[in-house]
Amino acid sequence: MTDLTYLQAILIGALQGVTELFPISSLGHSVLVPAWIGGSWQQLVTQYGTEHSEESPYLTFIVALHVATALVLLWFYRADWAAIIRGFFRTIRTRSVTTSTERLAWLIIIATIPVGITGVVLEHTFRVLFAKPSAAAAFLMLNGLVLFAGEWLRRRADRRATAYAASHDVIEVRDEESHHAVVGGPNRSLDDLGYLEAGVIGVFQTFALLAGISRSGITMVGGLVRGLDHEDALKFSFLLATPVILAAGLFKLPSLAGSGGADIHGQVIVGCISAAVAAWFSVKFLTRWFTTRTLIPFAVYCLVAGGISLVHFA
Numbered sequence: 001m002t003d004l005t006y007l008q009a010i011l012i013g014a015l016q017g018v019t020e021l022f023p024i025s026s027l028g029h030s031v032l033v034p035a036w037i038g039g040s041w042q043q044l045v046t047q048y049g050t051e052h053s054e055e056s057p058y059l060t061f062i063v064a065l066h067v068a069t070a071l072v073l074l075w076f077y078r079a080d081w082a083a084i085i086r087g088f089f090r091t092i093r094t095r096s097v098t099t100s101t102e103r104l105a106w107l108i109i110i111a112t113i114p115v116g117i118t119g120v121v122l123e124h125t126f127r128v129l130f131a132k133p134s135a136a137a138a139f140l141m142l143n144g145l146v147l148f149a150g151e152w153l154r155r156r157a158d159r160r161a162t163a164y165a166a167s168h169d170v171i172e173v174r175d176e177e178s179h180h181a182v183v184g185g186p187n188r189s190l191d192d193l194g195y196l197e198a199g200v201i202g203v204f205q206t207f208a209l210l211a212g213i214s215r216s217g218i219t220m221v222g223g224l225v226r227g228l229d230h231e232d233a234l235k236f237s238f239l240l241a242t243p244v245i246l247a248a249g250l251f252k253l254p255s256l257a258g259s260g261g262a263d264i265h266g267q268v269i270v271g272c273i274s275a276a277v278a279a280w281f282s283v284k285f286l287t288r289w290f291t292t293r294t295l296i297p298f299a300v301y302c303l304v305a306g307g308i309s310l311v312h313f314a
Contacts, residue, residue, distance in 0.1 A: 004044070004057050004058065004061060004264050004267050005040075005267070006266070006267055006270055008040075008041065008044070008267075009061065009264075009267035009268070009270050009271035009274070010270055010271065010274045011274075012030065012033075012034075012061070012062075012065070012271060013065055013068075013270070013271035013272065013273070013274030013275040013278070014274045014275065014277075014278040015029055015030070015033060015278075016030065016062070016065040016066070016069060016271075016275045016278070016279075017065070017068075017069055017072075017274065017275040017276065017277065017278025017279035017280075017282060018278050018279075018282050019214075020066070020069045020215070020216075020241075020245070020275075020279065020282075021069070021073075021216055021238070021279055021282040021283055021286060022214075022216070022282060022286065022298065023143075023147060023214040023216045023217025023218075023220060023295060023298045024140075024143070024214055024217070024298055024301060024302055024305075025136075025139070025140060025143055025208075025211065025212050025213055025214040025215075025217070025302075026214075026215075027131070027136070027208075027210075027211040027212070027213075028136040028137075028139060028140045028143070028211045028212035028213070028214075028306075030062055030211075031131050031132070031133060031136040031211050031212075032133055032136050032137060032140070032305075032309050035133040035313065036309070036312075044058040057263075057264050060264070060268075061264060061267065061268055061271060063248075063249050063253060064249070064253065064268045064271065064272055065271055065272060065275040066245050066246075066248065066249040067245075067246060067249035067250060067253060067272070068271075068272035068273075068275040068276045068279070069245060069275055069276070069279045070241070070242050070245040070246035070249060071246070071276065072276050072279040072280050072283065073238055073241065073242045073245075073279070073283065074242050074246065076238075076280070076283050076284075077235075077238065077239060077242070080235075080239065081239075081242075083101045084101060084104055084105045084108065084239075085105070086101075087099060087101040087102040087104070087105045088102070088105035088106070088109075090102060091105065091106065100190070100191045103191070104190060104239075106195065107190070107193060107195065107198040107236075108198075108239055108240060108243070110195050110198045110199050110202065111198040111199060111201050111202030111205065111240050112202060112240065112243055112244055113199070113202060114199065114202040114203045114205065114206050115202055115205040115206045115208070115209075115244055116244065116247070118206040118209065119206075119209060119244070119248060131211045133309065133312075133313035134310060134313040134314050135211065135212070136211040136212040136309070137212065137306045137307075137309035137310035137312075137313055137314075138212065138306065138310055139210050139211060139212025139213050139306075140212040140302050140305060140306030140309065141212075141302065141303055141306035141307055141310065142212065142213065142306075143212055143213050143214050143217055143218070143302045143306070144298075144299045144300070144301070144302030144303035144306060145299075145303070146213075146217065146218060146221055147217055147221060147295040147296070147298055147299035147302065148295075148296070148299045149221070150220065150221030150222075150224045150225060150295060151224070151294050151295050151296055151299070153224070153225050154224040154225065157225075157227065188226070188227035188228055188229075189228070189232055190228065190232050190235075190236060192227070193223075193226060193228070193236075197226045200222065200226075201219055201222035201223060201226070201236070201240070202240070204218045204219055204221065204222040205218065205219050205222075205240060205241075205244070212306065214302075215237075215241055215244075215245075216234070216237045216238065216241060217295065217298065219233075219236070219237040219240055219241070220233045220234055220237045220295065221233075221295070223236050223237065224295075230290040230291075230293075230294065230295075231287075231290055231291055233290075234286060234287065234290045235287075238283065
């Protein structure tokens with residue numbers, strides 16, 4: 001007998017598919033939602049945040065859902081990934097970076113290094129210490145504040161750049177030495193992003209190891225602060241997330257063959273299908289949303305949901 005039912009698998013799969021891509025933290029919701037429901041759902045959270053959680057069916061299940069979500073992202077951006085992979089191997093062959101696609105390949109690699117190292121070293125420790133309802137609620141509130149801060153900094157930079165452009169009678173603000181758009185200025189693209197800046201955004205991504213901090217949200221904020229618009233910030237966030245989520249999931253997926261995966265293979269299959277469907281609609285929605293809208297509604301949600309949860313579980 002297993003603690004994970006098919007109904008739980010479907011609902012948690014759908015929740016994962018939405019919250020992994022929306023800037024509201026999938027890990028935080030995978031802790032808070034079962035805790036709010038209580039009963040057998042609460043036991044799933046208890047399993048997830050213990051010293052012996054590597055053998056937990058719930059952790060194994062969550063890992064499988066992450067793989068399903070990453071595969072959806074990989075398919076959605078398949079044309080980009082095909083070009084990025086070709087560009088990467090071309091740079092290896094020619095030992096030079098000459099195109100924007102080749103540059104993007106190395107930006108992704110550089111931004112992935114910090115979270116890769118931190119995840120291997122500290123993922124288990126963070127999960128044991130912070131994968132608890134009260135901690136997840138507090139971090140969810142912090143996530144909301146980060147989203148608000150990112151929007152505020154972006155708007156302030158836009159106003160300053162616009163004022164500069166008007167006072168100097170220019171249309172586009174550019175740095176005279178590097179010929180790149182000034183940090184925070186309007187119309188900055190991924191082509192203008194520096195390698196050091198990509199590394200900083202990668203460091204931002206490491207905070208998503210804390211339940212309640214959104215990977216997509218915090219990396220979007222990193223992109224916005226460096227001057228990207230919402231569309232480019234979202235795309236870069238999803239491109240960064242894909243190898244990280246996929247690698248982490250595949251690394252732990254063998255646990256399905258162990259005690260953690262015993263008797264839940266059917267639940268894993270239906271949960272992954274549910275997560276994949278939800279993730280597909282989520283990425284379609286978000287790519288349209290951020291053409292004209294901002295992170296503010298998600299920030300408000302995180303503050304409200306996190307605040308209510310913190311009061312309830314404290």
